[in-house]
Amino acid sequence: MRIAIHGRNFPESARPYIQSMFEELAKRQAEVVISEGYRDFLDKAGVAHYSEATYSTTEGVANADFIFSLGGDGTLLDAVTHVGPRLIPIIGINIGRLGFLATVAPPSIRLMIDALFTGQFSIDERSLVSVRSNQDIFGNLPFGLNDFTITRTQTSSMITVHTYLDGEFLNSYWADGVIISTPSGSTGYSLSCGGPVLLPQTNNFIITPISPHNLNVRPMIVMDSCQLAFEVESRSGNFLAALDSRSFTVETSVRISVQKETFPARLVKLSDDNFLNTLRSKLNWGWDIRN
Incomplete structure (x- = not known):
């Protein structure tokens, strides 16, 4: 079995688990890159990883059976760009904080590896958002798992985002910006701006305004089979376009369209991985601090 591994820095408390992970993979004679x-x-x-093989994050990983993401949800978003259309299953190991996507706790790493080798897992396919424009904004990575956002730059005032749904005018958002979220991203930036939580397999996008000037403007759910298009007005002549954690300053002359990507991200789901349990534990749903 060939395992690709990507991560970020980790606290000292996680070191024994990460070292144990490499030792377990070496014991099982897994090929590690x-x-x-x-x-x-x-x-x-000073972590012994027993491998000299590396891959370039700009070129992406190929020929791996799985990719391990060690960090938080942001690290897993990086791993999605490393995989791209190759459909390599991703396992999120939560060395970070909240972790809606990275659901494997460090003490469970050995059990997770055993589940991979014995086939005791399933694949959860998550839809991606795809961004196209008349200017090359995101290069060869025009897709994201969580969301695409249009926001004002730090030095600009409120912007106007003219929004079209399948070619028909929908609304002009006078706001700090607009978020187009996938179901996976519904627990991220969109949620903090008042958007709803969607189950991962829901075939929808969420249009969530950021600090809208008109208080009667609310988040809207649309089918992910539609195409959204945007024209932006800004006094500064530019705005910020962000796709997951990648952001660029864009001129207002640029026209942008958003639709569902043709390929999904494939997340490994273990037997005890349940989205509703994750919601309750991460958002403290059903907890009463008086008890």
Whole structure:
């Protein structure tokens, strides 16, 4: 089995679990390939990884059976760009904080590896958002798992986002910006701006305004089979376009369209991985602090 591994820095408390993970993979004679940046960090941290093979994050990983993401949800979003259309299953190991996507706790790493080798897992396919424009904004990575956002730059005032749904005018959002969220991203930026939580397999996008000037403007759910298009007005002549964690300043002359990507992200789901349980534990639903 060939395992690709990507991660970020980790607290000292996680070191024994990460070292144990590499030892377990070596014991099972797995072929391990590590992202270049993470390999350098592991070497500096003194973690023995038993592998000299690396892959470039700009070129992406190929020919792997699985990719391990060690960090928080942001690290897993990075791993999605490393995989791209190759459909390599991703396992999120939560070395970060909240972790709606990275659901494997460090003490469960050995059990997770055993589940992979024995086939005791399922694949959860998550839809991606795809961004197209008349200017090359995101290069060869015009897709994201969580959301696409149009926001004002730090020095600009409120912007106007003229929005079209399948070619028909929908609304002009006078706001700090607009979020187009996938179901996976519904627990992220969109949620903090008042958007609804969607189950992962819901075939929808959420249009969530950011601090709208008109208080009667609310988040809207649309089918992900539609195409959204945007024209932006800004006094500064530019705005910020962000796709997951990648953001660029864009001129208002640029026209942008958003639709569902042709390929999904494939997340490994273990037997005890349940989205409703994750919601309750991460958002403290059903908890009463008086008890």
